[in-house]
Amino acid sequence: MIQHSVVQDGSAKPWVVFVHGAGGSSAVWWRQVRPFSKDYHLLLLDVHAESPRDAAPERRDYTFDALARDVLEVLAFRGIERAFFVGVSMGCLVIEELARIAPTRVNGMILTGAIAGLDWRTRLLMGLGHLSKDILPYMWLYRFFAWVILPRWEHRESRKVFVREASKLGGKAFRRWYALVGSLNVSLKRMRLQGVGVPSLYVMGDQDVLFLEAVRSHVRTQTSAWIEVIDHCGHVVNIQAAEQFNRLSLAFMASVSAMGLAEAASVRHT
Numbered sequence: 131m132i133q134h135s136v137v138q139d140g141s142a143k144p145w146v147v148f149v150h151g152a153g154g155s156s157a158v159w160w161r162q163v164r165p166f167s168k169d170y171h172l173l174l175l176d177v178h179a180e181s182p183r184d185a186a187p188e189r190r191d192y193t194f195d196a197l198a199r200d201v202l203e204v205l206a207f208r209g210i211e212r213a214f215f216v217g218v219s220m221g222c223l224v225i226e227e228l229a230r231i232a233p234t235r236v237n238g239m240i241l242t243g244a245i246a247g248l249d250w251r252t253r254l255l256m257g258l259g260h261l262s263k264d265i266l267p268y269m270w271l272y273r274f275f276a277w278v279i280l281p282r283w284e285h286r287e288s289r290k291v292f293v294r295e296a297s298k299l300g301g302k303a304f305r306r307w308y309a310l311v312g313s314l315n316v317s318l319k320r321m322r323l324q325g326v327g328v329p330s331l332y333v334m335g336d337q338d339v340l341f342l343e344a345v346r347s348h349v350r351t352q353t354s355a356w357i358e359v360i361d362h363c364g365h366v367v368n369i370q371a372a373e374q375f376n377r378l379s380l381a382f383m384a385s386v387s388a389m390g391l392a393e394a395a396s397v398r399h400t
Contacts, residue, residue, distance in 0.1 A: 131207065132200050137163060138171035144237065144387070145210050146170045149177060149201070151219030151243065152307040153272055153296035158218060161372035165380065173208060175201065177224065192306050194317045198228035205235065212237050214383050218368060219243040220310065223317055229326040238329040238386045240379045243365040247318060247344030256314075268304040272296045279365050282337060288366035330355045331382040333375055335363030356382065 135156065146166055148159045156174035166172055177197060201224065205213070214237045217225040222241040229236045248256070255278060262271065273293055280289040296304065332349055334342050336359050349355040358378050363371045 132204050133176045134204055134208075135174050136172065136208065137167045137174070143169060143171045144383075145173060145213035146383070147173045147175065147201070147205070147210075147213045147215045149175055149215065149217040149221035149224050151217075151221045151292075152310070153299060153304060154218070154221075154292055155295045155298070157295055158291060158366070158369065159216075162216070162368060162376060162379075165376045169380070170214070170383075173204070173210065173213070175204065177201075177221065192310060194223050194227040194310065195231070197224045197310075198231060201228055202232055202235070211235070214238050214240065214386075216240045216368075216379065217242070217244075218366060220245060220307070223310075223314070226326055227317060229328050233326065233328055236326075236328045238331070238383060239326070240331045240333065240382060242333040242367040242375060243338060243341065244332050244334065244345050245314075245318070245341055246348035247341075248314070249340065249344070252340050264305075268301040269293075269297060272304065279340060282364060284362065285337070285364040285366075285370065288364060288369045291369060292366070328354065329382075329386045331378065332357045333360065333367050333378055334358070335360050335365060335367050335370065337362065337364045341365070 148156060148162070150156060150158050156176050159174055163172060163174075177200075205211075212235055215225040215228070217223075217239070222239075222244040225236075225239050225241065229239060255275065276289045276293050280286075280292075330352065332345050332355065334345055334357065336342065342359070346357060349357045360367055360371045360374055368375045
């Protein structure tokens with residue numbers, strides 16, 4: 131089972147599930163824990179940690195579908211019927227896959243640094259990484275990608291956090307995450323064709339040059355998607371602009387809960 135931690139008290143509150151991105155850990159959500167826990171129970175996943183695919187030879191597939199089912203296993207273990215889901219970067223794709231296979235478990239999705247398409251620059255970088263991942267030390271690759279995705283001075287805190295957390299993983303876990311690249315195009319194509327049909331808030335930074343335009347295009351095709359773009363912010367909005375991210379996210383969840391899920395899913399925000 132995926133390792134995880136919970137923040138809850140004895141009261142009846144809705145749940146929020148947090149899913150980090152490639153090479154990260156639940157530590158990337160430290161600026162969300164206190165404000166979110168006032169009104170919600172929290173489930174923080176460490177997706178890179180032990181999964182059934184590591185334990186059983188017949189279950190070594192490392193795909194977004196497999197990871198989404200691992201998350202559902204944790205929900206069942208914790209007795210969580212429904213939840214809001216918050217993801218960053220590739221963690222967003224795990225959540226979107228979960229919403230596709232189990233939409234009744236998802237109250238709404240908050241996706242930051244989301245990936246909705248790959249331009250030629252991203253494809254080139256992924257290709258170079260694939261060629262060198264078994265040759266170069268994994269931290270060389272991770273630092274390189276961190277600088278490409280978070281290149282500016284004002285991104286330095288986010289970059290530092292992700293490099294620090296990646297250094298704790300080891301090469302094996304990093305390569306498992308990188309194996310997801312092989313199924314990335316399939317997942318993105320399915321997402322574009324099918325959508326997910328649940329209320330979705332995309333919170334993007336205006337300096338997230340590799341992914342922002344694809345997300346904007348994707349949101350225009352979805353009937354239940356909102357997008358907020360934060361000025362002077364990069365890929366990891368929940369760290370770099372935590373106060374704005376928290377305010378938007380909490381307002382979104384309150385709005386969805388107040389409107390009712392069916393009504394919220396029928397409203398188009400642009």
